[in-house]
Amino acid sequence: MAFFCVLIFGAKALLLLFSLLFIAFIGFCLYIKYIHKKFDHIPGPPRDSFLLGHSPTFLETMRNDGVVHDRLLEWAEMYGPVYRLNLLHEVFVCVTCPETTKEVLMSPKYLKDKFLHKALFNLFGQRFLGNGLVTARDHELWYKQRRIMDPAFSSLYLRGLMGTFNERADKLMDKLAEISDNESPANMLHLVNCVTLDVIAKAAFGVDLDLMTNTSPFPKTIEICLKGMVYHIRDKLFQFNPKNRPFINEVKAACRLLRTTGAQWIQDRKTAMQNGEDVPKDILTMIIKTAATEETMAEEDEEFMLDNFVTFFIAGQETTANQLAFCIMELGRHPEILEKAKKEVDDVIGMKREISYDDLGKLIYLSQVLKETLRLYPTAPGTSREIVKDIVVDGVRVPAGVTCMFSSYCCGRMEKFFKDPMTFDPDRFHPDAPRPYYCYFPFALGPRSCLGQNFAQMEAKVVMAKLLQRFDFTLVPGQTFDIQDTGTLRPKSGVVCNVRHRNHKH
Incomplete structure (x- = not known):
């Protein structure tokens, strides 16, 4: 009898659970219907499904190793300067209107969106960028960090980094000389990744990695974190698929490695400061000073320091390396532009070893x-x-509470902003050429624009100038010029070059 009672009770409980789940599902469907009604006056591509919205298109693009931004560009051309995207219950509005770009990005009242903050705060439950400079939503919290970090990016401090930029770029040149002597091809993406990681470790954190001669887990670690970030942002159901568990564990381990490394480097610097040693006014010192402005140091503030460490470590390396690799790729495809750039380097720098500010x-x-x-x-x-x-x-009402996406990739490839957009033409940026009006923003715009952009462009110039000064390079035939979309964009082929010492005419 008792057995039957338990059985009946269990069946009732199960029925109740199913009923509750069914009610919750109906509620969710009604909510999605409400969202559709609220935003469907905004043009946009047809949804793949009522519940999933446009998610299947993005997932298929990622599965086929495509570039999601190409799809966004296609839709911008098709649906105009503002269009809507649905991902489950979330709505995003993509904008390529320069006036709106100016209005929103130049004003501090439009905060970083909740969706991205949540997606980057942690990866699959492991803290990643947390509340660092890139992700902090609260304006006061962000402004305090930015104010303290600013001195490490002042032109005076950056001038003082020229020695580091030169020294690390010279190590890359030594490596290329070795490759040239062996007549073996050079994977330029890998090499510039090593040099930018060397630079950020030394200039920002006072650490010698010397990746031209040493091996390090960091390049792979950063790559895994970024790949995890893409899935975390674009595929809501990724973590619920048991097949993805090994990769998710890899991503979490990579996040942990970056944060434990940061904790060690911060501790070493704190000890040096407590012992009265001379320390550089670099990013690491500034991160510690940010924490020192707190009345008491709680565990959260320690995490906060690590948030900024990871932010600068990744942002200061990955993006500059990719820019350098794409630059080498395009110069390899355009010999006449390459010759013009070489001539300028010869005229300005000649045979000097040390490039000055x-x-x-x-x-x-x-x-x-x-x-x-x-x-x-x-x-x-x-x-x-x-x-x-x-x-x-552009005449379309966008209701409050929605996330607006601004794509420099889309704007940069649109005919209405740049004539023959797929042609690589540096003269678009000639000092006398008209300036692009709020349609070119690779470092974002306004108060939240990239703090490290001058640092990155100085570093890129030093590396490129030394490369052009000392080597001839040609692209190894047969490689693709495709883009790999890993959250940041990188050349899929790795930009493999044949490198030879230059025979200077003077």
């Missing part, structure tokens, strides 16, 4: 080449904000 200002054509590289290949392809009040974009 003043030299960089004279490398005007090389600056144009680097800017044009970022137009076609913005390594951080876009940014997003939360719309706090109803706005009108």
Whole structure:
């Protein structure tokens, strides 16, 4: 009898559970219906499904190793300067209207959006960028961090980094000389990854990794984190598939490695400061000073320091390496542009070993080449904000509370902003050419624009100038010029080159 009672009770409980799940599902469907009704006056591509919205299109693009941003560009051309995307119950509005870009990105009242903050705060439950400079939503919290970090990016401090930029770039040149002597091909993406990681470790954190001669887990670790980030953002159901468990564990381990490394480096620097040793006014010192402004150091503040460590470690390396690799790829495809850039380097730098800060200002054509590289290949392809009040974009009302996405990738490849957009033409950025109006923003715009952009462009110029000064390079035939979309954009082929010492005529 008792057995039957338990059985009946169990059946009732199960029935109740199913009923509750069914009610919850109906509620969710009604909510999605409400969301559709609220935003469906905004044009946009047909949804793949009522519940999933456009998610299947994105997942299929990722599965086929495609570039999601190409799909966004296609839709921008098709549906105009504002269109809607649905991912489950979330709505995103993609904007390529320069006036709206200016209004939203230049104002501090439009916050970083909740969706991205949540997606980057942790990866699959493991803290990643947390509340660092890139992800902090609260304006006061962000502003305090930015104010303290600013001195580490002042032009005075950056001038002082020229020695580090030169020294690390020289190690890359030594490596290329070795490769040239062996007549073996050079994977330029791998090599510039090593040099930018060397630079950020030394200039920002006072650590010698010397990746040209040493092996390190960091390049692979960063790659895994970024790959995990893409799935975490674009595939809501990724973590629920048991097949993905090994990869998810790999991503979590990679996040942990970055944070434990940061904790060690911060501790070593704190000890040096407590012992009264001279320490550089670099990013690491600034991170510690940010924490010191707190009345008491809670565990959360320790995490906060690590958030900024991971943010700078990744942002200061990955994007610059990709820009350099794309730049080398495009120069390899355009010998006439390559010759012009070499001639400028010869005229400005000649045979000097040490490039000075003043030299960089004279490398005007090389600056144009680097800017044009970022137009076609913005390594951080876009940014997003939360719309706090109803706005009108090109005659279309966009209700408050939605996330607005701004894509430098899409704008940079649109005919209405750049004539023959797929042609690599550095003269678009000639000092006398008209400036692009809020349609070129590889470092974002306004108060939340990239703090490290001058650092990154100085570093890129020093590396490119030394490369052009000392080597001839040609692309190994048969490789693809495709883009790999790993959250940031990188050349899929790795940019494999034959490198030879230059025979200088003078």
